[in-house]
Amino acid sequence: REDGLPPGPPTIPLLGNLHMFPSEFAYHKYVSSRRCVCCPLKLGPGTIIVLSDPAAVKELLGRRGANTADRPSMQVEELVTGGLNMVLAHYGECWRTFRRTAHAILTPQAVAQHLSIQRAEATHLLHDILGRPESFYTHIQRFTYSVIVSVLYGKRAPRYEAPETVAFFDYECQYERLLEPGAAPPVDMFPILKLVPERWAKWKRNCRRIRNLQRAVYFGLLDETVGRMRSGSANGSYMEEVLERQEEFGMDREMIGYLGGVLVEAGAATTYSYLHTLVLCLVAYPDAQKKAHEEIDCVVGEHRMPTLDDLEQMPFIRGLILEVHRFRPVVPLLVPREALAPVEYKGYTIPKGATIFVNAWIFHDPALYDDPENFVPDRYLMNENGTKPGIICPDLEPDFIFGLGRRSCPGIHLAHNSININVTYLLWAFNFNTDIDAAGDPIKLDTSAYSNGVATGPRPFKCRITPRSAEKAEIIRREFLEAADTFSKFEFGLSAEDKEYVAKSRAHTG
Numbered sequence: 230r231e232d233g234l235p236p237g238p239p240t241i242p243l244l245g246n247l248h249m250f251p252s253e254f255a256y257h258k259y260v261s262s263r264r265c266v267c268c269p270l271k272l273g274p275g276t277i278i279v280l281s282d283p284a285a286v287k288e289l290l291g292r293r294g295a296n297t298a299d300r301p302s303m304q305v306e307e308l309v310t311g312g313l314n315m316v317l318a319h320y321g322e323c324w325r326t327f328r329r330t331a332h333a334i335l336t337p338q339a340v341a342q343h344l345s346i347q348r349a350e351a352t353h354l355l356h357d358i359l360g361r362p363e364s365f366y367t368h369i370q371r372f373t374y375s376v377i378v379s380v381l382y383g384k385r386a387p388r389y390e391a392p393e394t395v396a397f398f399d400y401e402c403q404y405e406r407l408l409e410p411g412a413a414p415p416v417d418m419f420p421i422l423k424l425v426p427e428r429w430a431k432w433k434r435n436c437r438r439i440r441n442l443q444r445a446v447y448f449g450l451l452d453e454t455v456g457r458m459r460s461g462s463a464n465g466s467y468m469e470e471v472l473e474r475q476e477e478f479g480m481d482r483e484m485i486g487y488l489g490g491v492l493v494e495a496g497a498a499t500t501y502s503y504l505h506t507l508v509l510c511l512v513a514y515p516d517a518q519k520k521a522h523e524e525i526d527c528v529v530g531e532h533r534m535p536t537l538d539d540l541e542q543m544p545f546i547r548g549l550i551l552e553v554h555r556f557r558p559v560v561p562l563l564v565p566r567e568a569l570a571p572v573e574y575k576g577y578t579i580p581k582g583a584t585i586f587v588n589a590w591i592f593h594d595p596a597l598y599d600d601p602e603n604f605v606p607d608r609y610l611m612n613e614n615g616t617k618p619g620i621i622c623p624d625l626e627p628d629f630i631f632g633l634g635r636r637s638c639p640g641i642h643l644a645h646n647s648i649n650i651n652v653t654y655l656l657w658a659f660n661f662n663t664d665i666d667a668a669g670d671p672i673k674l675d676t677s678a679y680s681n682g683v684a685t686g687p688r689p690f691k692c693r694i695t696p697r698s699a700e701k702a703e704i705i706r707r708e709f710l711e712a713a714d715t716f717s718k719f720e721f722g723l724s725a726e727d728k729e730y731v732a733k734s735r736a737h738t739g
């Protein structure tokens with residue numbers, strides 16, 4: 230271990246602490262190291278720092294962010310995207326170009342223009358759940374994908390089963406698995422492993438396969454947009470603007486394809502994982518659901534759907550939104566950083582090249598939160614950060630889970646809007662209950678059954694979702710028909726099956 234680091238766990242030759250680093254859910258383990266400011270580990274020849282102290286995170290990623298804005302090299306990622314994934318790209322000119330260009334659609338002002346799409350798609354989600362509640366899991370996925378492809382490519386996804394939507398979720402699922410710890414040998418720690426020829430390295434063949442699937446989706450969407458522009462039917466989508474101004478932005482076709490595709494991935498997967506967790510918590514914690522229902526009934530009532538302004542008067546539901554983030558953060562170790570230069574902090578020196586993880590599982594630290602393993606939205610009514618009485622932790626802001634500094638999440642405003650709209654719509658519309666098995670017994674949910682990637686979400690689960698009243702069901706049908714006006718701009722180039730599906734769902738509802 231390098232000089233200047235605080236003491237860490239004892240190492241063994243060659244492997245360092247690799248033998249003791251959990252291959253699953255590493256964030257659970259390091260929550261207890263909060264008081265250690267930064268916990269250093271040796272993984273092979275590399276140094277890993279796990280930050281579990283909010284003040285250290287704010288200082289090192291925020292104020293001193295210029296030296297912690299890189300991402301570690303990931304061979305798997307390199308083989309799949311050629312280094313063109315903005316989320317994982319090294320801190321350099323290419324990343325800057327991506328970030329600058331993405332900024333244009335993700336500012337609070339730009340995001341306000343996408344609200345009508347988000348509302349219409351959230352209404353579609355309610356309608357989908359009304360029709361086939363047992364498929365809520367994929368309905369939610371369709372929602373997040375459709376919002377982001379509408380914004381970026383001006384083309385929506387009216388049903389999950391459409392071949393291009395299925396193609397997206399199919400490769401995305403395989404790609405996530407490929408990035409899970411243990412899916413490939415530790416090539417980044419032991420670079421000699423990179424030399425193993427592809428015919429003996431299954432992981433390399435997987436990278437190539439997923440690269441091809443991913444490129445088919447990314448460039449399929451892009452080519453369709455180009456075709457639409459050429460035929461004079463541009464509809465003002467963001468990618469059209471990027472294509473028109475590509476010289477000014479400094480982007481070539483390859484970069485444009487990856488910019489759009491990566492934004493679709495980053496935007497869809499995180500938001501649907503959050504919404505899946507929301508449903509899981511509502512089912513698993515009926516008392517919290519009951520309080521939320523009482524509040525929304527009081528503010529919104531029976532005869533109209535909620536608006537974003539209603540949230541101002543719903544402190545419990547605002548707390549519930551934060552509690553979902555705290556209880557099961559979507560990106561529990563954020564996205565790893567790499568130190569670009571030695572960084573001094575409180576007498577220690579984090580060496581250049583060290584990988585830095587931020588442990589968002591500090592939201593489960595019993596020193597900070599009462600009863601952290603339970604879902605308790607009320608904690609935010611007593612204190613805006615939800616911490617226990619007497620604990621003031623100004624560095625632990627609720628948006629902590631979106632990262633900090635130069636690499637913080639640029640999609641935060643879009644995400645907040647999707648989350649706020651859906652939480653209020655879903656609570657207003659439905660009751661969420663445990664499902665019953667063949668013997669008539671309630672199926673108990675496991676609130677810890679989560680996937681194990683950079684971003685995590687609940688594994689598919691069953692529950693029973695029913696409309697809260699016949700009047701609400703009727704309002705949903707009516708609003709769904711009215712949303713057709715908003716959708717019409719984005720319903721181009723649909724396959725014959727999609728067109729038929731859209732026509733049927735509207736005729737049936739009407």
Ligand code: HEM
Nearest residue numbers: 316495496499559560563564631632633636637638640644
């Ligand atoms: C619940 C929703 C979301 C959560 C919890 C989330 C969380 C995060 C986190 C933790 C990071 C890494 C931050 C860091 O290193 O400091 C990140 C990066 C990123 N997110 Fe999000 N995100 C969400 C939604 C979105 C959406 C909707 C989009 C796009 C439309 C998006 C696009 C990105 C991109 C492009 C990056 C990489 C930024 C960079 O490296 O420069 N995210 N996100």
